[in-house]
Every structure is written in C-alpha cells, then in structure tokens.
Amino acid sequence: MEINCPFDELYAAEISALLKPPPLPQVQEYFDQLLESRQCRGITVKHGGENGKGVYANIDYKEGELVLRDDMLFGSQHSSNKIDCLVCSFCFRFIGSVELQIGRRMFFQDLGIHPHHGCNAEMLSDLSNTQRASDSSDDEDIPYSGSYDNIETCGSSSTGEIMPLSKKTIESLMDGELILPCSEKFPLPPVVACSGDCKEAYYCSKRCADADWNSFHSLLCTGERSEASSREALLGFIKHANETNDIFLLAAKAVSFTILRYRRLTGARLNQQASPYISNNCDVSLLLEAWKPISVGHKKRWWECVALPEDVASSEECAFRMQIKDLAFESLQLLRAAIFAKECAPLFSLEIYGHIIGMFELNNLDLVVASPVEDYFLYIDDLPSYKKEEAEKVTKPILDALGEEYSANCEGSAFFPLQSCMNHSCLPNAKAFKRDEDRDGRAIIIAQRPICRGEEVTISYIDEDLTFQERQAALADYGFTCRCSRCQEDV
Numbered sequence: 152m153e154i155n156c157p158f159d160e161l162y163a164a165e166i167s168a169l170l171k172p173p174p175l176p177q178v179q180e181y182f183d184q185l186l187e188s189r190q191c192r193g194i195t196v197k198h199g200g201e202n203g204k205g206v207y208a209n210i211d212y213k214e215g216e217l218v219l220r221d222d223m224l225f226g227s228q229h230s231s232n233k234i235d236c237l238v239c240s241f242c243f244r245f246i247g248s249v250e251l252q253i254g255r256r257m258f259f260q261d262l263g264i265h266p267h268h269g270c271n272a273e274m275l276s277d278l279s280n281t282q283r284a285s286d287s288s289d290d291e292d293i294p295y296s297g298s299y300d301n302i303e304t305c306g307s308s309s310t311g312e313i314m315p316l317s318k319k320t321i322e323s324l325m326d327g328e329l330i331l332p333c334s335e336k337f338p339l340p341p342v343v344a345c346s347g348d349c350k351e352a353y354y355c356s357k358r359c360a361d362a363d364w365n366s367f368h369s370l371l372c373t374g375e376r377s378e379a380s381s382r383e384a385l386l387g388f389i390k391h392a393n394e395t396n397d398i399f400l401l402a403a404k405a406v407s408f409t410i411l412r413y414r415r416l417t418g419a420r421l422n423q424q425a426s427p428y429i430s431n432n433c434d435v436s437l438l439l440e441a442w443k444p445i446s447v448g449h450k451k452r453w454w455e456c457v458a459l460p461e462d463v464a465s466s467e468e469c470a471f472r473m474q475i476k477d478l479a480f481e482s483l484q485l486l487r488a489a490i491f492a493k494e495c496a497p498l499f500s501l502e503i504y505g506h507i508i509g510m511f512e513l514n515n516l517d518l519v520v521a522s523p524v525e526d527y528f529l530y531i532d533d534l535p536s537y538k539k540e541e542a543e544k545v546t547k548p549i550l551d552a553l554g555e556e557y558s559a560n561c562e563g564s565a566f567f568p569l570q571s572c573m574n575h576s577c578l579p580n581a582k583a584f585k586r587d588e589d590r591d592g593r594a595i596i597i598a599q600r601p602i603c604r605g606e607e608v609t610i611s612y613i614d615e616d617l618t619f620q621e622r623q624a625a626l627a628d629y630g631f632t633c634r635c636s637r638c639q640e641d642v
C-alpha cells in the first residue's frame with residue numbers, strides 16, 4: 152500500500168520552497184563565503200555546465216600536494232564501530248589513551264555488548280584518569296619501572312588460540328592504573344563527557360563538546376539535560392536506526408541542525424524587534440535561511456536513488472524501493488515523536504526526510520580515522536631487540552588477547568560541503584587520501600597528478616580499476632552516464 156505522510160500535503164508549499172534549487176548567485180555566494188571563512192584560496196566552486204557545479208583549481212598543484220582539507224557538515228561513526236574505538240563525537244579524533252582504547256575494546260568484546268547500547272556508564276565514568284600529560288620527548292628509556300605482574304590472562308595458550316585477559320587487567324587498562332611501555336609516545340586528548348550527561352557522546356575538548364551541543368546534540372542527547380521532547384522516543388529512534396540503517400542518525404543530525412539554526416535566527420530577529428513575539432508558526436524565509444547549507448547539496452529522494460542490492464532481482468525493484476520508503480517513514484515517525492518542533496514542521500515531512508537521506512546517499516564520503524593502537528604495536532615491534540624483549544613481556548599477552556584484528560580504525564560516513572561539489576572522472580586528477588598526520592574526521596583531497604590553474608578538480612566515485620561496462624553500471628547508481636575522456640576512448 153502506498154505510504155501517505157500527512158505532512159507532505161499539509162506543508163506542500165513550504166516543502167516545494169525548501170526543495171527548489173536556490174538561485175545560482177545565492178549558491179555562488181554561499182560557497183565563496185565558505186571558502187573565504189576557511190581561508191581556502193586554491194580552489195573555487197562554480198557552475199561549469201552540464202554536470203552542475205564543480206570544483207576548479209585557482210592555482211597549479213603538483214602531484215601529491217594537498218588540494219582541500221574539508222570540515223564535515225554532518226558525520227557519524229558507524230554504530231557497529233562504536234565498540235571498537237572511542238573517538239570524539241564531533242571531530243572524530245581518538246581520545247583517552249592507547250590503554251583505554253585497548254581495554255575498552257576488550258571489555259565490550261568480552262561482554263558481547265550490542266553497539267546501540269553505547270558505552271557502559273560506570274566503566275567510562277572516570278575516563279579522565281586515563282589521560283596523561285602529552286610527552287613527545289625523545290627519552291630513550293622505556294619508562295615501565297612499575298610492576299607488570301598483573302597482566303593476567305584467563306589460562307595459558309600453547310595452541311595459538313585467543314587468550315582473553317583477566318577482568319582485572321582489562322579494568323586496569325581502562326582506569327589508567329596499567330600504563331603500557333612507551334605508550335607516552337602516543338598521547339591522545341583527554342575524554343570530555345557530554346554536558347547533557349548521556350554517556351553516549353564523548354569529546355576531545357570542551358570546544359568540541361560545545362560545538363556539538365549547539366549544532367546538533369542538544370536535541371539528540373539521551374541524557375538528563377537533553378532538549379528532546381521525549382527521551383524515550385529518542386531512544387526508540389536510535390534503536391531503530393542501529394537495527395536498520397545508521398544513515399537515519401545522520402539524517403536526524405541534519406534535522407536537528409536546521410531546527411537549532413532556525414531558533415538562533417529567530418532569537419536574533421526578536422532581539423532586533425521592539426515588541427518580541429514568539430510564533431509557533433513556520434516563518435518560511437527563516438527556515439530557508441536555516442536550511443541553506445543543505446539546500447545547496449545535490450539531492451534526490453532516497454528510495455529513488457539508493458542502489459539496488461545485488462541480491463535483488465530487477466523484477467523486484469519496485470517492491471524494494473517501496474520497502475525503503477516504508478523504512479524511512481518508520482524512522483521519521485520515531486524522530487517526530489522524539490524532537491518535533493512545530494515551528495519547523497515541514498522538516499518532518501517524508502518528502503524532506505527522503506531528500507536529506509538521498510543527499511547523503513549521493514554525496515557522502517567514507518569517514519576513516521587511523522587507530523593509534525596499530526601505530527603503538529608497530530612501534531613496539533620496531534624497538535631495538537633488548538628493549539623490545541622487555542616491552543613484549545607486557546604487550547604480547549595483550550596482543551594475543553586482541554587477536555589478529557588487534558586495532559580498528561574509526562569508520563563512519565560524512566557529508567562534506569566542498570568535497571561533495573567534486574564531480575566524477577574515471578581518470579581523476581585528485582583523490583581522497585588520509586596521510587599519516589591526518590588524525591581527525593576531515594576530508595583530505597590530494598592531487599593525483601599535476602593540476603593546472605583553471606582545470607576542474609575531479610575524483611573517482613568508484614573503483615578506477617573496473618572495466619568500462621562495470622564503471623558505467625556502478626555510476627548508474629549516481630544517476631549519470633560518464634562521458635569522461637577515458638570512457639569516450641573505451642566505448
């Protein structure tokens with residue numbers, strides 16, 4: 152049966168205003184201001200013809216040179232990745248300490264805790280203890296004069312199977328009592344708790360905590376100081392997203408971001424008026440202003456642009472797309488019960504929710520931040536043999552207990568306002584590539600070959616090694632046929 156969202160009809164005029172592409176001069180002004188605020192003078196965003204807007208070089212770039220470092224507008228760590236690593240919920244840097252990262256991972260693995268329950272409140276309540284002063288000195292001595300007698304495993308391994316660490320050892324890694332040899336070479340920022348007390352979001356600094364609270368989290372926090380209208384409904388929404396598709400968590404951030412921006416704009420307008428009057432009705436011009444960063448993103452309805460999974464036959468396509476629409480509606484109803492704001496009611500229509508998710512589907516980049524745990528064990532492995540032997544008395548049981556996948560990167564998905572303007576080429580001149588020093592969630596775009604001033608900066612949306620037919624099939628999911636020079640040669 153066809154889904155009928157009453158908000159779609161009720162707010163048809165507002166929805167059409169929100170989805171109407173903004174006039175080109177307005178789009179240009181938005182990107183010019185964004186580039187200026189980031190002091191990013193090497194590129195420009197402009198409308199370049201049939202592929203819509205694109206990114207162009209203002210200067211010459213050498214191969215390997217940084218073209219763009221882009222801050223995300225919306226990003227989230229995958230739900231399933233949250234037990235693997237603890238990162239700042241705003242900038243996605245690893246936080247705490249190497250010991251905490253290891254101990255926490257083993258704690259959750261041992262308990263078999265499902266990701267959507269988030270972090271265990273008690274175990275994480277005193278995480279700041281684990282932070283040690285950052286020490287980048289080149290002190291060659293291995294500072295582990297303390298006793299490591301307590302590296303207890305639950306049995307002995309002679310057969311090579313994974314030997315779990317004892318509960319006591321895991322706890323001492325997490326509470327900062329057990330300090331691993333040389334871990335001071337890998338300092339991480341301290342753990343700052345969420346001011347709403349949700350025990351789900353943690354940060355690398357008060358600055359990140361405040362920025363997240365003001366931009367999204369005050370409405371999406373499940374803690375006591377949450378500004379959501381129903382924390383219970385919010386928990387239901389999060390559970391549904393974790394069990395179905397965590398892209399809904401990102402969509403909720405976009406909705407929350409727009410509501411909070413709308414409220415700030417309303418507050419600023421009221422301050423300028425002689426007789427302040429707070430209205431529950433939607434002021435469309437303010438809503439359009441609050442929505443501007445999303446309005447410039449390329450978007451389609453999610454259920455119309457999502458790629459058909461390989462195991463779904465083309466005869467089943469219609470039913471599959473209906474199911475996806477159904478799922479989005481289910482999620483929207485839960486979100487509405489959790490954070491509905493009457494003055495921004497059009498945002499809670501299925502049409503808007505579907506376009507927000509579709510924007511993520513068409514534009515998002517994988518969010519990846521390398522783990523310091525891997526670097527730590529590689530460092531130990533590279534120590535001169537006499538130091539390595541000593542250090543491994545401590546680290547070997549831990550490494551054995553962690554098993555083959557001893558470290559996990561932070562993984563998620565994010566929307567970047569500038570990177571998402573980059574068009575595709577099967578013979579791109581740039582690529583998204585994290586260097587050793589890129590330890591947060593920002594997108595890094597590097598020149599893959601020399602790029603001349605005035606040239607369009609392109610990236611590949613797909614695996615460049617695919618054949619012509621495979622590339623065209625993969626790009627059909629993005630809704631276009633590639634006519635780049637390589638495709639024209641390959642026809």
Ligand SMILES: C[S@@+](CC[C@H](N)C(=O)[O-])C[C@H]1O[C@@H](n2cnc3c(N)ncnc32)[C@H](O)[C@@H]1O
Pocket residue numbers: 201202203204205447448449513514571572573574575576629630631632633634635
């Ligand atoms: C990430 S956006 C890139 C920015 C986009 N051009 C815009 O105007 O917002 C991806 C969309 O741009 C268009 N696009 C990107 N590369 C293209 C290409 N090589 N040929 C045709 N269309 C392309 C497609 O519509 C695609 O879904």
